[in-house]
Every structure is written in structure tokens, then in C-alpha cells.
Amino acid sequence: MSTPTIVVVGHGMVGQRFLEALAERGVTARARVVVLAEEPRPAYDRVRLTSYFSGRTPDELTLLEPDFLARHGVELRLGDPVEAIDRAARTVTSRAGHTVGYDTLVLATGSYPFVPPVPGRDATGCFVYRTVEDLLAIEAYAKTAGTGAVVGGGLLGLEAAGALKGLGLDTHIVEFAPRLMPVQIDEGGGAALLRTIESMGLTVHTGVGTHEVTTDAEGAVNGMALSDGSVLATDLVVFSAGIRPQDGPARDAGLAVGERGGIVVDEWCRTSDPAVFAIGECARTADGRVYGLVAPGYEMATTVAAVLAGERGPGFTGADQSAKLKLLGVDVASFGDAHGATPGCLDVVYANSPAGVYKKLVVDPDGTLLGGVLVGDADAYGTLRPLTGSVPPVPAERLVLPADAGAPAALGPDALPDDAVICSCHNVSKGAIAACATLPEVRARTKAGTGCGSCVKVIGHLLPTARGDQGLCGCFPYTRAELYEIVRTLRVTSYATLLDSHGREPARGGDGCEICKPAVASVIASLAPALGVSGYVLDGEQAALQDTNDHFLANIQRNGSYSIVPRVPGGEITPEKLIVIGEVARDFGLYTKITGGQRIDLFGARVDQLPLIWTRLVDAGFESGHAYGKSLRTVKSCVGRTWCRYGVQDSVRMAIDLELRYRGLRAPHKLKSAVSGCARECAEARGKDFGVIATANGWNLYVGGNGGADPRHADLLARDLSDAELVRLIDRFLMFYIRTAERLERTAAWLERIEGGLDHVRDVVVHDSLGLCAELERLMAAHVAGYRDEWAETINDPERLSRFVSFVNAPDAPDPSVRFVPERDQVKPDLTFLTLTTREEANAG
Numbered sequence: 148m149s150t151p152t153i154v155v156v157g158h159g160m161v162g163q164r165f166l167e168a169l170a171e172r173g174v175t176a177r178a179r180v181v182v183l184a185e186e187p188r189p190a191y192d193r194v195r196l197t198s199y200f201s202g203r204t205p206d207e208l209t210l211l212e213p214d215f216l217a218r219h220g221v222e223l224r225l226g227d228p229v230e231a232i233d234r235a236a237r238t239v240t241s242r243a244g245h246t247v248g249y250d251t252l253v254l255a256t257g258s259y260p261f262v263p264p265v266p267g268r269d270a271t272g273c274f275v276y277r278t279v280e281d282l283l284a285i286e287a288y289a290k291t292a293g294t295g296a297v298v299g300g301g302l303l304g305l306e307a308a309g310a311l312k313g314l315g316l317d318t319h320i321v322e323f324a325p326r327l328m329p330v331q332i333d334e335g336g337g338a339a340l341l342r343t344i345e346s347m348g349l350t351v352h353t354g355v356g357t358h359e360v361t362t363d364a365e366g367a368v369n370g371m372a373l374s375d376g377s378v379l380a381t382d383l384v385v386f387s388a389g390i391r392p393q394d395g396p397a398r399d400a401g402l403a404v405g406e407r408g409g410i411v412v413d414e415w416c417r418t419s420d421p422a423v424f425a426i427g428e429c430a431r432t433a434d435g436r437v438y439g440l441v442a443p444g445y446e447m448a449t450t451v452a453a454v455l456a457g458e459r460g461p462g463f464t465g466a467d468q469s470a471k472l473k474l475l476g477v478d479v480a481s482f483g484d485a486h487g488a489t490p491g492c493l494d495v496v497y498a499n500s501p502a503g504v505y506k507k508l509v510v511d512p513d514g515t516l517l518g519g520v521l522v523g524d525a526d527a528y529g530t531l532r533p534l535t536g537s538v539p540p541v542p543a544e545r546l547v548l549p550a551d552a553g554a555p556a557a558l559g560p561d562a563l564p565d566d567a568v569i570c571s572c573h574n575v576s577k578g579a580i581a582a583c584a585t586l587p588e589v590r591a592r593t594k595a596g597t598g599c600g601s602c603v604k605v606i607g608h609l610l611p612t613a614r615g616d617q618g619l620c621g622c623f624p625y626t627r628a629e630l631y632e633i634v635r636t637l638r639v640t641s642y643a644t645l646l647d648s649h650g651r652e653p654a655r656g657g658d659g660c661e662i663c664k665p666a667v668a669s670v671i672a673s674l675a676p677a678l679g680v681s682g683y684v685l686d687g688e689q690a691a692l693q694d695t696n697d698h699f700l701a702n703i704q705r706n707g708s709y710s711i712v713p714r715v716p717g718g719e720i721t722p723e724k725l726i727v728i729g730e731v732a733r734d735f736g737l738y739t740k741i742t743g744g745q746r747i748d749l750f751g752a753r754v755d756q757l758p759l760i761w762t763r764l765v766d767a768g769f770e771s772g773h774a775y776g777k778s779l780r781t782v783k784s785c786v787g788r789t790w791c792r793y794g795v796q797d798s799v800r801m802a803i804d805l806e807l808r809y810r811g812l813r814a815p816h817k818l819k820s821a822v823s824g825c826a827r828e829c830a831e832a833r834g835k836d837f838g839v840i841a842t843a844n845g846w847n848l849y850v851g852g853n854g855g856a857d858p859r860h861a862d863l864l865a866r867d868l869s870d871a872e873l874v875r876l877i878d879r880f881l882m883f884y885i886r887t888a889e890r891l892e893r894t895a896a897w898l899e900r901i902e903g904g905l906d907h908v909r910d911v912v913v914h915d916s917l918g919l920c921a922e923l924e925r926l927m928a929a930h931v932a933g934y935r936d937e938w939a940e941t942i943n944d945p946e947r948l949s950r951f952v953s954f955v956n957a958p959d960a961p962d963p964s965v966r967f968v969p970e971r972d973q974v975k976p977d978l979t980f981l982t983l984t985t986r987e988e989a990n991a992g
Contacts, residue, residue, distance in 0.1 A: 155182045158223060183245075191205065197310055250422070254410060270366055294318075297319070305344070323355065332481055340503075346963050405435075410429055414462035416463055433462075489517050497548060506521050513538065587621075622650050625649065676932065683937065685950070701757055704750060713728070734763075746774075761939075780817050780819050785829035794841070811935075811937070820832075832849060838861050848880075849862060878924050883911055
């Protein structure tokens with residue numbers, strides 16, 4: 148019996164998925180598989196194509212494992228597309244003249260970009276945005292251009308606009324529809340997206356078409372004439388006005404095609420010829436649609452592979468077109484009946500226009516979730532999409548409210564049934580993901596998270612830490628405390644080295660996750676002086692590991708502005724320094740507020756203003772108060788015996804000494820302290836991570852206190868200490884906490900969790916039961932000696948300063964979306980609060 152031959156035409160994402168599905172079913176072991184591809188490179192991740200402009204190389208985009216072809220005996224011919232199909236002879240002929248016979252032919256030819264038939268569309272400087280080669284050509288031409296225009300405001304058009312902006316061009320978007328992304332989002336979502344994109348410095352023209360591309364004497368683009376009569380000067384044009392099925396060879400071979408294109412197939416993706424199948428964007432499926440998303444293409448690929456393997460699956464009759472993307476840095480998602488086409492449906496809408504946030508859920512009268520649109524904040528997409536078609540456990544309005552607008556629903560993966568589809572690209576359920584231990588294992592076993600990537604956050608919640616695994620996350624089998632010991636003893640100075648040497652096997656060589664990256668960054672920063680490396684958190688690899696606030700050494704606020712808290716040790720400040728703070732607040736238009744930690748918080752700074760403000764403060768003798776970091780925040784104090792008739796010790800001096808000693812100390816969580824000058828406890832020291840209360844004989848040291856939502860009184864660790872004894876015990880306590888606590892664990896929770904509790908901690912830090920005290924003291928001494936003010940380090944280094952801009956391509960341009968309105972002789976963010984409407988109310992209005 149001769150070996151059957153399967154010929155695959157096309158090697159894009161869907162073509163490669165088909166090959167993998169054949170291999171998984173053992174078909175490649177009993178059939179010859181030949182692939183003829185048009186592009187000069189093997190399959191690559193077209194979904195992440197734009198990441199090329201942020202540093203990812205074409206080789207890094209590849210979807211083809213190095214030994215896949217050899218391991219499965221697949222023959223791949225690149226740059227040689229099929230131009231003719233002879234169905235009677237069952238052969239295909241390539242452009243190079245190669246003829247290959249087939250028993251089964253699978254067409255995975257994809258699509259081609261639609262270019263409107265306007266004069267000048269073929270001029271020098273006109274491009275499409277579809278392949279790596281397209282991007283390379285755009286990148287080269289942009290070096291001599293100053294302005295670029297994108298025709299099309301859909302998914303790919305906005306990505307193209309982001310690419311032109313990143314290349315330094317003044318960028319325009321021309322969209323014929325009245326709003327951006329008209330297929331995916333509604334009018335409200337389009338308006339929110341428009342405001343955000345325009346605030347980035349891009350110019351958007353909606354409701355107009357391209358009438359003509361004009362050229363200069365050499366035939367190069369110099370402008371565009373629009374349908375409203377206006378003229379747009381531009382040096383480069385990118386057409387991204389949609390796609391069309393690549394069905395030419397099939398049409399020429401007499402296969403049935405749709406009136407508007409697309410190779411007609413049945414539920415098994417079989418064409419009008421039983422020996423020929425079509426999958427992906429070239430196919431018009433059984434429901435009459437041509438799908439332009441990768442997930443339906445993958446499902447078709449799996450369907451055909453199952454047919455060829457002799458399996459009888461459910462077939463392909465349609466697919467979910469939900470999508471979540473990050474376009475120009477803006478999260479955009481739509482799912483289900485996003486446009487509210489279901490008769491009698493209702494809309495529940497939350498809109499915060501200045502913040503660029505728009506959320507709409509479509510429900511039917513009984514509360515069933517039908518679909519939704521999320522713009523600016525799409526974190527809930529991973530949970531909401533699987534709930535589509537069911538009644539959520541809480542009312543819809545609670546699902547769109549932000550956290551600070553009244554108890555939002557804490558819906559997580561636990562609210563989903565095991566059969567809920569988490570990864571729509573590969574049709575992977577919650578149950579299948581929960582059976583894995585790590586994200587790399589999930590990707591290897593199920594392929595979930597390897598498509599568009601929108602499911603990765605939900606996958607992370609389903610992995611080991613929620614099921615008893617003691618590892619920090621899916622990347623490391625060790626706890627934070629164990630990783631601290633590894634870093635300290637082996638003197639590991641980089642996250643990548645730690646992951647490759649001590650990560651879980653499937654995670655090695657990867658990028659890690661959002662749990663372990665900041666946790667390891669904190670460990671390395673706390674040990675930096677002892678390791679002999681820079682403790683500056685924005686140097687080199689460390690910069691990419693930090694949490695949001697640490698990225699700009701300031702606290703981000705709800706309207707995108709930042710707050711600044713200069714250090715005021717012990718709460719003591721001179722009139723001259725008070726005047727400087729007042730002048731800075733006045734000159735930069737900042738809102739001022741005295742904090743509970745006896746500091747002055749300055750709100751409302753744009754990111755580009757931060758170094759200017761820091762310079763004024765540093766010149767006056769201030770430094771960073773580290774209000775943004777998981778580190779020591781404040782040591783507050785009462786006035787003590789210097790002024791108070793009840794005081795028995797100098798609490799202000801002690802508070803200043805402690806704050807200056809422990810400033811900048813990176814820890815698993817924030818640290819707060821206070822010193823009270825007598826037992827009346829005016830500084831509230833027993834509500835702090837470490838608190839000091841004066842006695843007639845010295846100082847009492849309390850540890851493990853906590854305020855906030857879950858308050859806890861601190862416990863007495865030692866009494867009647869001298870100044871030197873007090874400092875020595877605090878040194879030991881803090882370094883033991885940093886050494887043994889878990890990620891984001893305050894001292895209160897740590898003290899209750901650690902085996903033996905307070906008694907064990909007392910034995911270790913007071914009685915040196917483990918023989919660690921000398922080492923703990925050395926580590927603290929290294930920290931004190933190595934301390935550098937992060938603000939001063941930044942403003943004195945031009946390279947470090949370069950990150951503090953609102954727009955990379957326009958570093959001098961402020962962010963126009965950060966706006967304020969007056970209130971009580973100061974300012975507050977200009978925010979629109981909650982808007983809840985139903986479709987019936989909107990129509991009535």
C-alpha cells in the first residue's frame with residue numbers, strides 16, 4: 148500500500164497549527180506531508196507582528212520549533228506558492244514550476260490586504276501591513292519620512308498607526324466609518340478609544356474616505372485627498388482597510404467560492420471537491436462567514452486533522468469572535484453580542500471619559516450576560532467572556548463599577564465552571580488548565596496562552612499557588628524566603644539567571660510572570676549592597692521587573708497623574724523647607740495634603756514634571772520618601788520630652804535616627820514605624836510594623852502591628868532598651884522579616900504565620916537561637932552604607948531621565964488627558980463618574 152500524500156498550501160499560523168494537529172494524531176507518521184508557502188520565512192506569530200517595532204526580532208516571532216519538520220518528516224518549501232491546481236490529476240504546480248501530486252489537498256492560503264481602488268495607490272511610499280517583509284519595508288522608508296497616514300481604523304490599522312508613531316512619524320488615521328474599530332466596539336467605546344488615541348498625539352479622521360493618493364514629480368507620495376474635500380500632507384501611506392480571502396487558485400480550479408469571496412466548505416471544512424479542504428481566512432464556512440481571527444482558524448485546522456485521522460469530531464459550524472487586544476497601549480475587548488443585536492436586550496454602561504474607560508455589558512431581561520465592550524480597562528475580560536450565556540452570580544452593574552465606586556464583584560476563576568472555555572484560541576477549558584502546574588506546562592500541554600495572550604492572567608489564577616503548591620508561582624518551585632536564601636548564598640544578581648538556574652524546568656529560558664518578577668526584584672534590591680551591585684531599581688534588567696509605581700518612583704493616581712512624597716524624617720521640618728514645598732506645589736499646580744504619617748503629599752504631577760519637581764526638592768535638602776515602594780515609608784513621632792510635659796525620652800531624635808537608618812530598605816511589603824515619647828502613645832506606635840515607646844528606663848520595642856482594613860496591635864518584643872540595644876534589635880528584626888516573609892506579606896501576617904510566632908522571633912533576634920544575628924547585623928550595615936537617594940540618582944543621570952516622558956516620540960509634549968478642576972482653593976482630577984444606562988433609556992433620551 149502506497150503512502151498517501153497530504154499537500155498543504157500555505158504556512159501561516161493556521162497552516163502550522165494544522166501540521167501540529169496532524170502530528171498530535173500520528174498522521175505525519177503514516178503520510179507524506181508537503182507544505183508549499185508563499186512567504187520566504189516559516190510560520191510566525193502574526194498576532195504579535197507589531198512587537199517587531201518594540202525590539203522582537205522576526206526569528207523570535209517564529210512558531211516553528213527548530214526540530215519540528217525533521218521530527219515529523221514534513222517537507223517545507225518557502226517562497227514558492229501554488230499557482231495552479233489540477234483536480235483531475237490531483238496535482239498542484241508552484242510558481243517555480245514544481246509539480247506535486249496529492250491524495251488530500253488542504254488550502255490554508257489565508258488572505259490578502261484590501262487596497263481601495265483609488266488613484267495613486269501604487270505610488271512609491273504606499274504599503275500594506277500584513278507580513279514581516281511589509282514591516283521591514285515600512286521601517287526602511289520611514290527613515291526619510293516625517294508624516295505617515297494609515298487608511299483604516301480597525302484592529303490592524305491601529306497597530307500600524309502605533310508602529311508609525313513609534314518610528315517617529317506624525318501619524319494620521321483615516322477611517323471611513325464614523326468611529327474607530329467599528330466591527331468590534333460600539334459608539335461609546337469608539338468615543339473613549341478616540342479620546343485616548345488623540346491624547347497620544349495621533350490625529351484621527353473618521354467618517355471620511357481616501358479619494359486619491361497624490362505624488363510628487365518622482366512619483367513618491369506627498370499627500371492624500373479625502374472624500375470631504377480636505378487634503379492631508381503625508382510622506383507615507385499604509386493601507387489597512389481590511390482583508391480578502393486568498394481564494395484565487397481555488398477559484399481558477401473550479402472550486403465553489405462565495406459571492407464575496409472565500410472557498411465554500413462544509414462543517415468538516417471540505418470544499419466542493421471531497422479531496423480538497425480549506426481552513427482559515429481563505430474559507431467561507433458552513434455558517435456563511437469568513438473568519439479573520441486566529442482562533443476560528445485553529446479550530447478549523449483541528450477539525451480537518453481529526454477527519455484525516457479517522458476521528459469523528461463535532462465539526463466546525465461557527466466560532467466565538469471575542470477578542471482582547473492592546474492597541475497603542477490601550478486595552479480593548481469585545482465579546483458575545485457586543486452591539487446589542489438581541490431583541491429586547493439591555494445595556495449596562497460605565498463611562499469615565501477623562502480616564503478613557505468605557506465598559507458596557509449587554510444583558511437580556513432575566514440577567515443573562517449576552518456580551519460586552521471594554522475599553523481602557525479590560526481586566527475583567529478573562530472572567531466575563533466565559534460567563535457569556537449565563538446569569539452571573541452578581542448583578543451586571545456591579546461587574547462594570549471600578550473598585551473605588553462601591554464594592555465591585557470579586558469574580559474570579561472560582562466563579563467559572565470547569566467546562567468554561569478560558570482560551571478561545573485553542574478551545575481550552577478551565578479544567579484542562581487546572582490540571583497543569585505551571586504556565587509553561589499549560590502552554591506545552593494545551594497551547595492555552597500561546598495565541599492572542601488575553602487568557603494568560605486568568606490562567607495565572609488557576610495555577611499552583613491557589614491549589615496548595617508552596618512555590619512562589621508557576622515559574623518557581625521555591626517560596627520567596629527560599630529564593631532569598633538562594634540569591635544570598637549563591638550571590639545571584641539577575642532575575643534571568645535565577646529563573647534559568649532555579650526555575651521550574653518548563654519555565655527556564657522564559658520571561659517569567661507578573662508575580663515572581665517584582666518579588667525577585669525586591670529580593671535582589673534588598674541584598675544589593677551585600678552582593679556588591681547597584682541598588683537603583685531602574686538600572687538594567689531591574690527596570691523591567693518593577694511594579695507600576697516603582698517604574699516612575701512615584702505613586703500613580705486615578706487620572707494618570709502622580710503624587711510625590713518627600714521624606715520628612717520623624718515628621719520634623721523647618722519653616723524654610725515648608726516654604727519650598729509650598730512654592731513647588733504652587734508653581735506646578737499641585738494638590739497638597741498632610742498624610743497620616745506626618746508627611747506632605749503633593750498630588751497631580753505629570754510624569755514629565757517629576758524630575759523638575761524632584762530637582763527643586765533635592766536642591767532644598769529633601770529626598771525620596773519611598774511612598775511608592777515596598778520599603779520603609781515613615782517613622783512618625785510625637786514631640787517627646789523636648790516639648791511635652793509628659794515625655795520621658797527624646798522621641799523626635801530617635802524617630803529621625805531610625806528613619807535615616809532604614810530609608811530605602813526594600814522589603815516584602817511596606818514598612819511603617821512610630822516613636823512615642825511616653826506611655827500616652829500619641830504617635831500610635833503599637834499600630835506599626837515596628838513601634839517604639841519610651842519608658843523611664845529606655846525604650847520598649849513592639850513588632851507586628853498593622854492599621855488599615857485588618858488592624859492588629861503590635862506585640863512587645865523587648866523592654867527598657869538603651870538606644871544601641873534598640874537599634875540592634877530593630878536591625879535584626881527587619882532583616883529576619885525580609886529574609887523569611889513571603890511576597891506581599893506584612894509583618895503582622897508574617898508574625899502570625901511563622902512557626903512559633905512571636906516567641907520564635909524573640910528567640911532568633913534577641914537570644915540569637917539560630918546564630919544568625921551577626922549576619923543580620925552585617926546585612927543591615929551594608930544597606931546603611933550603600934544607601935543612595937533614588938531621586939538624586941535619577942536627576943543627575945541623563946540616561947535615567949529619558950524615561951520620564953509622556954510620549955516617547957514627543958518627549959517635550961505633556962499628556963493632554965491629565966486634567967484638573969478647582970475644588971476648595973486647590974485642584975482635583977477632572978473625572979466623569981458613573982453613568983449607568985439601559986438601551987431603553989438611551990432610546991427614550
